[in-house]
Amino acid sequence: MGFFSFLLLGLIAGALAKLILPGKQGGGWFVTLLLGVIGAMLGGWLGGLIFNVNLQGFFNLSTWLLAIGGSILVLLIYGLITGRKAKN
Template sequence: MGFFGFLLLGLLAGAIAKLILPGRQGGGWFVTLILGVVGALLGGWIGSVIFNTGLQEFFSLTTWLLAIGGSIIVLLIYGLITNRRTTHG
């Protein structure tokens, strides 16, 4: 998968993760892109460690599931950090 394909994967995985998670997550499309790319990397790493598979081709179901799962984890962590900062700051 190329660089732009990976960016598109991250953007879409981040957007899907935002739709799946309940509540309201802040950030625009750029934050979604960054969190989605980080989530895709995390999902690929978790997939390679636990399931012995990583991010493969753009149209692979495994790639999308790992990217979306990683993005959900990253969005949850991001939500905890930003809520803590706004609550205590």
């Protein structure tokens, strides 16, 4: 996967993770891009470590699930660090 497609994947995965998580997370599109890319890398690493699957292609379902899952995990950690609480 190329650099720009990885950035696009991270942006979309970060935005979807923000939509999935309840409450309001801070940060604009740049923070979403950064956390999404970090989450995609984390998801790919954990997927390779646990399930022996990695981020292969832009249109693979496993790529998207790993990237979104990693982004959710990164957003949860970001929320714990910044002290933002999720509102139900």
